Amino acid sequence: MSEEPTSETGTSKVLELERKFSINENSERKLQEVGASCLREKSFEDSYYDSVDYQLTLSDYWLRKREGNWELKSPPEKRKPESDVAQYIETTNAGEIVQYLSAILKTDPTHAGDNADQIAKFVEKTGLQPFAVFRTNRKTYTMEGGFQIDLDETDFGYKVGEIELIVHQNEDVAAALEKIDTLAEKLEFSKPTRILGKMDVYLMQHNPSHYNKLLEAHVLFNKHSKAV
Ligand SMILES: Cc1ncc(C[n+]2csc(CCOP(=O)(O)OP(=O)(O)OP(=O)(O)O)c2C)c(N)n1
Known part of the structure; x- marks a missing residue:
């Protein structure tokens, strides 16, 4: 399966x-x-899953169930490395999520399919928690x-905002990154250091050992490190 974002019918991949x-x-x-x-205000619960030895997150794969719907965020083949x-x-x-997970976990995607139940079975079979x-x-x-533009507040007391653009083709990435930076400047959201995400703060509070492994693997970055 190609890791390139595509807008072809029948696939659900977008580059965020x-x-x-x-x-x-x-x-x-x-x-x-x-x-x-303001478009809406809502509340949702996320459950993030991984193996006991963190094979997914250490490879920068983020599997979550949000209000009953499975979603996977994975690294694109190429990133613009100089960007924040x-x-x-x-x-x-x-089906696509199971394919990705099977490749990372080096297991057979025997439960590949196209509904949420198939992911639940795969998660059970592989022991993801x-x-x-x-x-x-x-x-x-x-x-x-x-x-x-999302303004988030978590139930563990952290507030963070994010500007988001979705692109469907790699050729559009550079222009979209520039658009985001221009808007951030207009909003005076420029920043000297990296802003912590919700996951950084959650893991620092709840599982510092997992957090440190992600820092060591350069999957997450602490607040004072330079963005790469
Ligand atoms: C700036 C940055 N953020 C996240 C990561 C890695 N990461 C940690 S958790 C994680 C999964 C999602 O995190 P985030 O985008 O912060 O969550 P959320 O805003 O709720 O998702 P949305 O509703 O926008 O889909 C990732 C990719 C990273 N390496 N760098």
Whole structure:
């Protein structure tokens, strides 16, 4: 299976570009000033899964169940390395998710299929376990240019924002990264150091040993390290 993002019918893969920023009391006002409008506010629970020896996350694969729906974020074949923007392929198709997981876990995708039940069976067969479970309250803004801006607050007390653009073809990545940076500057979201994600803070609080392994593997980066 190709790891390239594609918009072909029948596949669920998209390339998601996200830049995190700190939220403060001015964030919503700034968003409204640049023409963003609030689309919705919702709450959802995420359960992230991995093997006991963290084979998925140490390879930068993030399998989660969000309100009953399975999703996988995986690294694209090539990333623009100089960017502060997180670049992941997001897959929601069960058969594709099982293919990816089988390759990483080096198991036979015997349960490959196209519904959530097939993933549940695969997860059971391979012994994947939830390693992080938390709830997020999210306020979503949208604005011209296809941007989605999320303001998140978790049930473990962390607040973070992200500017997101979805692209369907690799040729569009460079332009999309520039668009995100331009919007971040307009919103004065420029930042001297890396912003911690929800997972960084969750693991620091709940499983520092797993967090340190991810830092050592350069999958996550601590706040003061230079973005690569
Ligand atoms: C900036 C950055 N973020 C995440 C990672 C790795 N990572 C850790 S957890 C993780 C999975 C998802 O994390 P995140 O995008 O922060 O969650 P969320 O905002 O709830 O997802 P959405 O609703 O946007 O789909 C990843 C990719 C990374 N290496 N760098």
